[in-house]
Amino acid sequence: MSPESPQISESFLEASLPDLIRRETSRVWTKRWIGQQIESYHVEELLGSGTHGVVFRARRETPYNRTVAIKLLPSLQGQAKASQFKNECQALADLEHQSICQILTAGLTADGTPYFIMPLLNGSPIDDYVDKHPRDWLRIAELTRQLADAVAFAHRNGIVHCDLKPDNILVDVEGQVTITDFGLAVRVDEMHDLAQRPSWAPGTIGYAAPEILTSRQEASPAVDIYSLGAILYHLLTG
Numbered sequence: 001m002s003p004e005s006p007q008i009s010e011s012f013l014e015a016s017l018p019d020l021i022r023r024e025t026s027r028v029w030t031k032r033w034i035g036q037q038i039e040s041y042h043v044e045e046l047l048g049s050g051t052h053g054v055v056f057r058a059r060r061e062t063p064y065n066r067t068v069a070i071k072l073l074p075s076l077q078g079q080a081k082a083s084q085f086k087n088e089c090q091a092l093a094d095l096e097h098q099s100i101c102q103i104l105t106a107g108l109t110a111d112g113t114p115y116f117i118m119p120l121l122n123g124s125p126i127d128d129y130v131d132k133h134p135r136d137w138l139r140i141a142e143l144t145r146q147l148a149d150a151v152a153f154a155h156r157n158g159i160v161h162c163d164l165k166p167d168n169i170l171v172d173v174e175g176q177v178t179i180t181d182f183g184l185a186v187r188v189d190e191m192h193d194l195a196q197r198p199s200w201a202p203g204t205i206g207y208a209a210p211e212i213l214t215s216r217q218e219a220s221p222a223v224d225i226y227s228l229g230a231i232l233y234h235l236l237t238g
Contacts (some may be wrong), residue, residue, distance in 0.1 A: 123170030
């Protein structure tokens with residue numbers, strides 16, 4: 001390498017394209033939102049980012065102190081998508097289950113970016129939690145039971161998550177599972193319309209069912225069952 005050649009770090013060369021996109025998304029959205037106000041909450045810290053959105057820690061001090069997580073969904077910007085987002089918010093707010101993260105409120109920022117405000121949970125992604133308890137098959141079975149029960153509850157109440165993956169499932173120190181991030185959720189009776197929603201982004205490669213990644217015309221609540229199987233396989237095999 002000549003003295004004039006730019007220095008490229010080894011970590012950059014080893015990074016995958018999704019990782020690079022995630023880093024750039026984090027950088028842009030951190031600069032855009034840290035220090036800003038959403039409703040009565042002051043955005044303080046970036047907690048994480050993914051394909052479809054970014055999550056921040058935020059706090060308010062009046063009328064009482066409260067710390068929450070705010071997920072912004074830039075992929076759902078636009079008037080047509082905002083209408084879809086609003087229609088699904090009420091259904092999500094009705095999902096009261098001990099293993100489903102409750103949405104406190106939802107809305108649109110001044111620039112039209114949809115957001116969810118949720119309790120700030122203390123827990124680890126389910127795969128990290130299992131890594132700390134290697135070969136504990138009964139523990140994995142119990143986590144899977146809780147997860148399946150929560151997904152069945154959501155389906156009975158007309159909601160399909162559509163993006164189940166380890167990062168969206170938190171486990172606290174007592175082994176309580178909580179499903180988070182219903183940003184891509186769809187009503188059961190509207191799944192047949194997914195093929196007509198070119199702006200709707202499918203779930204995560206490796207956990208998303210084949211039909212949701214291809215034609216979408218055959219998508220059904222079974223896509224969540226496929227994801228559950230993929231998650232269980234990952235937990236059992238590492």
